Amino acid sequence: MSKTDAATPEIEPAGKSREWNFHPALPISMSPVFDLPPKPKAALNWLLGTWTKLTPPVSHLTFALVAFFLFWPSTEAMKVLSWGWPLQIFVINFAATVILAGALHYYLFILRGQEMQLKFDARPMEKSRRFTFGNQVWDNMFWSLVSGxxxxxxxxxxxxxxxxxxxxxSLDSVRASPVWFVLFFFVIRFWQSFHFYWIHRLIHIPWLFKNVHHLHHRNVNVGPWSGLAMxxxxxxxxxxxxxIHFVLPSHPIHLIFHMFALNLGAIYSHSGFAKLLVRNKEAMKAGSFHHQLHHRYFECNxxxxxxxxxRWFGSFHDGTRAATDRIRARKKRMYASK
Ligand SMILES: [Zn+2]
Ligand SMILES: [Zn+2]
Structure with a gap:
């Protein structure tokens, strides 16, 4: 599989276009880990690079360490099902969601801390009857907190x-297997991607889309609270x-990290902004243009x-106009055959 499609499209620098208030350099790239011929140096840089600056995974790990060392119930307590420790876990998860989604929403959409800089979609959040309570933000908060x-x-x-x-x-301590302890964080990242692809394809089957996944897709233009609105x-x-943790030996930190990656990760990736800026300086990567394209064009990414x-299964939208035409034709074919 080559890095790009047979006819290499021209590179379009990051900026504004007819379709987007901001888009990254196009075509967007994927991780180099599976490139052929193999690019071990690029793959290693990509894998380790995540951990050398402030990124969403570093933020998830920080949240996980704080949760585990300061607030997590003891193993002894968790042996017996009761109300106390399950409620404690619920409160930790609830608080982490409100803190992150609340802070990002407040900074980006209420305070307008970076105005429209690096915002993908030019439109504001919606007030429409399409949404529960007729308001996108209230709808998104409701489904995230009451169901998610x-x-x-x-x-x-x-x-x-x-x-x-x-x-x-399970792993009771890091010392029991330090190499696996570190390695498993990388496994979790790829497992999360693999698992998400397949369950996501499943809920795009028309009946499931109409009755289940449609709720998430009412958000064409997304914000931090949209990530968990399902x-x-x-x-x-x-x-x-x-x-996966029922099968592979896990430390509690792996588990908390994985679940925060699923939750806090969705809050970052749906933030609607490519990066967070503080006083016009890049603070960290936030939104995912890859997934933003999915919310606009549905049957891709x-x-x-x-x-x-x-890319392997023909549904990759790389952000270019040629890809939009290809995905629209794909969607037409898919719906024509129903
Ligand atoms: Zn979808
Ligand atoms: Zn989404």
Whole structure:
């Protein structure tokens, strides 16, 4: 598989266009990890580069360490199902969501801390009858907090109860297997991408799209609270990625990191802005143009940048006009055959 399609398109520098208030350099790139011929140096730089500056995964790990060392219930307590420790996990997850989504929404959309700089879509959040309560932000908060956080917490409570009782293979300490402890963070990243692609393709099957996934797709133009605004059935599937920890030996920090990557990661990736700027200086990467394209054009970019599954299966939108034409033709063919 080559890096780009057979006819290499011209590079369009980052900036404004007819379609976008801001777009990154086009065509957008994917991770070099699966490029052929292999590019070990680029792949290694990409893999390690994430951890050498402030990025969403570094933020998830920070949240996970704070949650684990300061607030997490003890293994002893989690052996017995009760109300106390499950409620504690729910409150931690609820607080992390409100803190991150609330802070990003306040900074980007209320304070307008960087005005329209690096915002993908020119339009504001919507007040429309399409949304619950007739308001996109209230709708998104409702589905995130009333469905997302409880279902995410329920999955975690199930895992920690099972792990505390020794019914799955887990790591009690980093010292027990330091190499696996570090390596597993990389495995989680690719697993998350792989799992997301397949469950996302599943809910794009027309019946499931109409009855389940449509709720998330009412957000064509997205904001931080849109990330977790999903139908409860989608939440159950989305968090089922946690099942990997029932099979591979995990430390609690792996698990908390993975679940924060699914949740806080969606808040960042739907923020609507490519990067966060503080006093006009880049503070960190935030939104995902790859996924923003999915929200605008629907039948493309089901996965994420880590594994180029969309490229392998013909649904990759690289942001160019040629790709828009290709995806529109694909969508027409898909709906014509129904
Ligand atoms: Zn979708
Ligand atoms: Zn989305």
């Amino acid at each position: 956080v409880p279902i995410w917490s329920a999955w975690m409570i199930l895992y920690f109860w099972v792990a505390a009782n020794g019914w799955v293979w 139908h409860p059935a989608e939440h159950v599937l989305y968090y089922s990625g946690i099942l 089901y996965g994420s940048e880590e594994i180029p599954l969309d």
